Amino acid sequence: MALIVQKYGGTSMGSTERIKNVAKRVAKWHDAGYQIVVVPSAMSGETNRILGLAKEICEHPDPRELDVIASTGEQVSVGLLAIALQAIGKQAVSYAGWQVAIKTDASHAKARIASIDDAKVQRDLDAGKIVIITGFQGVNEQGDITTLGRGGSDTSAVAVAAALKAQECMIFTDVDGVYTTDPRVVTEARRLRTVTFEEMLEMASLGSKVLQIRSVEFAGNYKMPTRVLSSLTDPLIPLEIEAKSGTLISFEEDTHMEQATITGIAFNRDEAKITVFGVPDRPGIAYQILGPVADANIEVDMIIQNQSVEGKTDFTFTVPRNEYTNAMEVLVKTGVQNHISATGIIGDAKVSKVSVVGVGMRSHVGIASQMFRTLSEEGINIQMISTSEIKISVLIDEKYMELAVRALHKTFGLENS
Amino acid sequence: MALIVQKYGGTSMGSTERIKNVAKRVAKWHDAGYQIVVVPSAMSGETNRILGLAKEICEHPDPRELDVIASTGEQVSVGLLAIALQAIGKQAVSYAGWQVAIKTDASHAKARIASIDDAKVQRDLDAGKIVIITGFQGVNEQGDITTLGRGGSDTSAVAVAAALKAQECMIFTDVDGVYTTDPRVVTEARRLRTVTFEEMLEMASLGSKVLQIRSVEFAGNYKMPTRVLSSLTDPLIPLEIEAKSGTLISFEEDTHMEQATITGIAFNRDEAKITVFGVPDRPGIAYQILGPVADANIEVDMIIQNQSVEGKTDFTFTVPRNEYTNAMEVLVKTGVQNHISATGIIGDAKVSKVSVVGVGMRSHVGIASQMFRTLSEEGINIQMISTSEIKISVLIDEKYMELAVRALHKTFGLENS
CATH class of the missing domain: 3.40.1160.10 (Acetylglutamate kinase-like)
Known part of the structure; x- marks a missing residue:
């Protein structure tokens, strides 16, 4: 039975x-x-x-x-x-x-x-x-x-x-x-x-x-x-x-692979980002910045570090918005900026994350460019990008979040796929 | 420790x-x-x-x-x-x-x-x-x-x-x-x-x-x-x-035996009594009356059956007052009266129980008579009596309960023993 x-x-x-x-x-x-x-x-x-x-x-x-x-x-x-x-x-x-x-x-x-x-x-x-x-x-x-x-x-x-x-x-x-x-x-x-x-x-x-x-x-x-x-x-x-x-x-x-390329548009309104800029490009920096944050039990989501220019780079990560003040305090208290000789720390608590998700993405090229073009046509600036095999996430100004979600939903034909 | x-x-x-x-x-x-x-x-x-x-x-x-x-x-x-x-x-x-x-x-x-x-x-x-x-x-x-x-x-x-x-x-x-x-x-x-x-x-x-x-x-x-x-x-x-x-x-x-004869006066206001009268005096009668009551999960407290006169006796028991109606219904429904050829069933839901308790009672005679005389002096009629080694209980009209308790408490000198 x-x-x-x-x-x-x-x-x-x-x-x-x-x-x-x-x-x-x-x-x-x-x-x-x-x-x-x-x-x-x-x-x-x-x-x-x-x-x-x-x-x-x-x-x-x-x-x-x-x-x-x-x-x-x-x-x-x-x-x-x-x-x-x-x-x-x-x-x-x-x-x-x-x-x-x-x-x-x-x-x-x-x-x-x-x-x-x-x-x-x-x-x-x-x-x-x-x-x-x-x-x-x-x-x-x-x-x-x-x-x-x-x-x-x-x-x-x-x-x-x-x-x-x-x-x-x-x-x-x-x-x-x-x-x-x-x-x-x-x-x-x-x-x-x-x-x-x-x-x-x-x-x-x-x-x-x-x-x-x-x-x-x-x-x-x-x-x-x-x-x-x-x-x-x-x-x-x-x-x-x-x-x-x-x-x-x-x-x-x-069976699913035959279906739509994109399954859905996920989003998270309540994000905050923190950037440590002018960071010397040497081993151990990421740990020195994020160690104290993790010790304070603050969840870190996106992490981005770009190619360095002249031995310096910027290090950015996002945290849940209700942890933003807490995270900034931790960085100040532990003196991270001085420790690693960074130029400064800035943050923005009014950002949101929008993600395009789909298993079909693996075998289809051009999803990312279609996503970026759509956002660009709506005049939405992309602040951060992170990707996995089956999703692409972008961080944008929170005031454009709904607009971005609606535009992407339409672009990928989700209403009638 | x-x-x-x-x-x-x-x-x-x-x-x-x-x-x-x-x-x-x-x-x-x-x-x-x-x-x-x-x-x-x-x-x-x-x-x-x-x-x-x-x-x-x-x-x-x-x-x-x-x-x-x-x-x-x-x-x-x-x-x-x-x-x-x-x-x-x-x-x-x-x-x-x-x-x-x-x-x-x-x-x-x-x-x-x-x-x-x-x-x-x-x-x-x-x-x-x-x-x-x-x-x-x-x-x-x-x-x-x-x-x-x-x-x-x-x-x-x-x-x-x-x-x-x-x-x-x-x-x-x-x-x-x-x-x-x-x-x-x-x-x-x-x-x-x-x-x-x-x-x-x-x-x-x-x-x-x-x-x-x-x-x-x-x-x-x-x-x-x-x-x-x-x-x-x-x-x-x-x-x-x-x-x-x-x-x-x-x-x-x-050590306790040296102390007072009577320890306390207990009472229970909410009693009810049921009497099956004109009961033939033969084996199995008590069970035939109380069996159905027990089956209905009704707790029975005092049970009294007196010496029979001309082959007939009266059988009385008490139940908690809130079970009185229930108990009477059980007796009527199961047709106990006809089964055992009793003359009738009567009940009274306005009775209370007063008890004199004390380990010292074992070695002192006269406790019972002192109790009964006190109640008699107060004009209180005793409806039922039951005894154990260390207590004597009487059933009386509920309206005399407080009077009985106070009188007995005084008689046995409990306020200053």
């Missing part, structure tokens, strides 16, 4: 009425003959509420104890969903992470899943039960409760699906799939029926916050077909329709 | 401010050189809130899943208390029931503790840590979460104290000890410095809701000295004073 893992987010689990709807949807799939494992998130707002209590007591609470507290939201969810399924005549049983041995490494608040004991779950499934497993949490080698970080339930669902060799992992959320770009910026944005794993990785890391990026990595490692689809439809929508809805992250690149 | 187990109730844990106060009190004991294990309840109202969600979904939810949900309140509490202790410089670590292997039987919502693995806890204590363990919950042989029923945290605390061979189990609550009777009824009521285990058992089962009765049984089985004391005092009250405050449940009966 085919096995499906379904994950439901906090909004879908947000009230007892919504939990009853989740139960109806799950029961529909079970009625159709599928074995079903469900991984629900905590009711929306719940985890924040209890973590808020911890912060009332102490500004920097012990991560181990925070995980003890934070993991309770999902435990309430699994129990409530089991009860909702039983209320409509289904056999259902819930498990916390430690009960099905979702083993993780030791790092609290951002643990990584190492293994899952699937025998217990398989036994229940074979007995006709629907199995409900807490997302977001596991247990480490010391027997301590760990959590996987925000959005970790996506990762749990994909990991469980991989361990149980599920046919598909369905991530039910409040959007109905992955789009060519954000429909709030480009009204013609179109839902993608499929994306490749690598494209999804780029889209997820570039600001399409549909799926947690680690869940995409997991899906990729285990080649687990993963579908993002809406939990806001009528729960009794015909199964044949629902099974093909949303966006499927696929691992059959060949 | 002497080990103390401290239990804090839901009111004491009711807000982050109160949790900080609990931490201060615990730290005071730790500073004085004691090893400390803390067993906190869920924040007051929290367990009711989440169980309310379950009832929104289904009127009679699966007990296994209810336990999954209900056990989360204590998990939040232990994490928050650990953080509060760390915030004032103490090493503290929290455990859920399953992590220190609080093994119970399989019955959900009213599980009984079978064993505790004390090695892990002892290791932490020896390392100078304060250990915090969830009350109210355990794990059964199947690895499912169980809960011990309302008030179960008292039982957890005593069980943990017994397993770790603690010097004393301190139950911090919102009253400052066990009184000769309810001070709201008799203003002269006096706090008892000590009660024997057996007296406490009678007081607890007779409506002095200071301690859960199973925790008293546990204390008795393991001869664990258990002290009931107030959590509402200043947390920094000198330790020498706090150590002698409240009421100690003791197991040294000899």
